[in-house]
Structure formats: structure tokens, C-alpha cells
Amino acid sequence: MKKFLKLFAALAVCTSVMTSCGDGFKTTKNGLRYKFLETNKGAQKVEQNDVLVGTCVVRLNDSILGRVDTPDRILMASDPLFPGDLPEGLMMMHIGDKAIFEIEADSLTKYGFQFPDFYQSGQGMKLVYEINLTDIISQEEIAQERKNYMDNMEQMREAEKEILAKYVADKGYKATADDEGLYVVVNKKGNGPKVEIGRNVAINYTGRLLDGKVFDTSLESVAKENNIYDSNRPYEPLSYRVGEMSLIRGWEKGVINQPAGSKLTLVIPSALAYGPKDLGIIPANSPLVFDIEIVSVK
Secondary structure, X not given: OHHHHHHHHHHHHHHXXXXXXXXXXXXXXXXXXXXXXXXXXXXXXXXXXOEEXXXXXXXXXXXXXXXXXXXXXXXXXXXXOOOOOHHHHXXXXXXXXXXEEXXXXXXXXXXXXXXXXXXXXXXXXXXXXXXXXXXXXXXXXXXXXXXXXXXXXXXXXXXXHHHHHHHHHHHOOOOOOOOOOOEEEEEEOOOOOEOOOOOEEEEXXXXXXXXXXXXXXXXXXXXXXXXXXXXXXXXXXXEEEOOOOOXXXXXXXXXXXXXXXXXXXXXXXXXXXXXXXXXXXXXXXXXXXXXXXXXXXX
């Protein structure tokens, strides 16, 4: 009976050891734990600086930090920051592979990586990536995409120059474009202090698209006339310290060095406005027009 109990105990220990060591994970020489769920070694392999396309779940231990459920650009196989970093595992993958990678979370905090509040340093917590790789975008493809994008942007800028020049001419504005395509039309020259970095200014404004549609204004009467009145916001001059508020570059360039009391019309190319961002009422790549009154400069 005692021999049987000893044998049973030994089997129990062995089973426990095999379970903990037989979870399917392997470890690279640099300390990255990984497990491949599906492999497709005959397919294209990830190389350094490739962009990975696929789905991904990121967890801190068992808590999900983020996920991509439909194939998209998820990661780049850049240089590892430390031994056992994720890129080492990414460059083991082929298109069609599914894999799990575990990284010591403590290793990442040394490089400024921010974890949620439940992260506990020194407790061996793991950052886990579950990756399904569906495609690879090579460095050459990325370079071609960038070139195509820059070529398209240049074509758009040239076409936009003609559109803005015609707009200014049709409106009868007396102004010429600067080197970035911005028109500053001085409708009335003030005689107060000039707008300069560090000064406090108050400005009334009305912003519109080239077709005349008003999208924002500090003037209540203009808001009501254009059916954009919002009872939850104040209608008063925009006050800010020059250089300390994030404004579109066309606005910042247009008002600098202009004296208080001035009334301006800024015709702003899209590159100096919101560029390719689609803000709904302001479509992507939209030139903007701002009527501005510099109420005060202090």
C-alpha cells in the first residue's frame, strides 16, 4: 500500500511538472517566450522594418489592453529595444502564422511604456501578444506608398494653388500668396500693438469653406444667420496667449505682426489648415477662409 501511495505521489508531481513545462511555449536565447498555434513556413517571412497586417489581441496577464479584430496594419518589425523584445518574435513569423508572444512587462517600463493602474512592478507580469498574420508590407512597398502619397499631395497642392488664385481674383482681394500659398487680405489696418509671441490677444472670427458655408464663428449673429447657433457655448472673442494655443498654422501665420484693430481675411490652403483630416463639417483637404478682427493685443 505504501509503495502504491509513493508511486501515486511521484506521478502527481510528474504530471504537475509536465503541465507547467508542457504549455507549448518555447524561449529564445534572448528570453522571449513564444508559441505558434499555426505555422505556414512556405509563405513569405517577416523581415526587419516590414509592416505586419493581421489581427491582434494585447493583454497584460489576463486583462485585455487592446485588440484588432479585422485585418489591419498592426505592428512593425523594428529593432528590438532589449533582449527578449517583441520584434525578435515577429521576425520568426510567416504569412498565415498564428502565434503568442510573452514579454516581461517590467522590461518595458524602463523605456517609458505606460501600463494601467493594476500593473504591479516586480510581480513577473507578462505583456502578451496574440497575432494572426495575414499579410506583410515590405520596406519597398512602404517606400512606394510614401512616394505615391507625396506625388498625389504635390498634384493636389498645384491644383489647389490655381483654385485659390481664382477665388482671390473673383473676390477682388488685393493680396498675393506667400511661399506656402497663404493669402492675407488686409481689409482694415489697425493702429494698436502688434500680435507677437507671448502677447494676449482677443479675436473675433468667422470660418467658412470656399463655397461660403460657415462652419464656426465667435459672433452670435453670424451663427444664427447660418443656422449653426449653439446655446451651450459663449459667443465672444477668442482669447489666448500667442504661441501657447494649438491653432492651425494658416491662422497663426496670418495674424502674427498684425496690429490690434485690424480686420483680415485669411485664405488658407489645406496644408496650413486641417490637411487630410476629415472633421465632418470640414471635409479632408479643404482650403479655409477666415474673416478675422483683432479686437485687442496686450
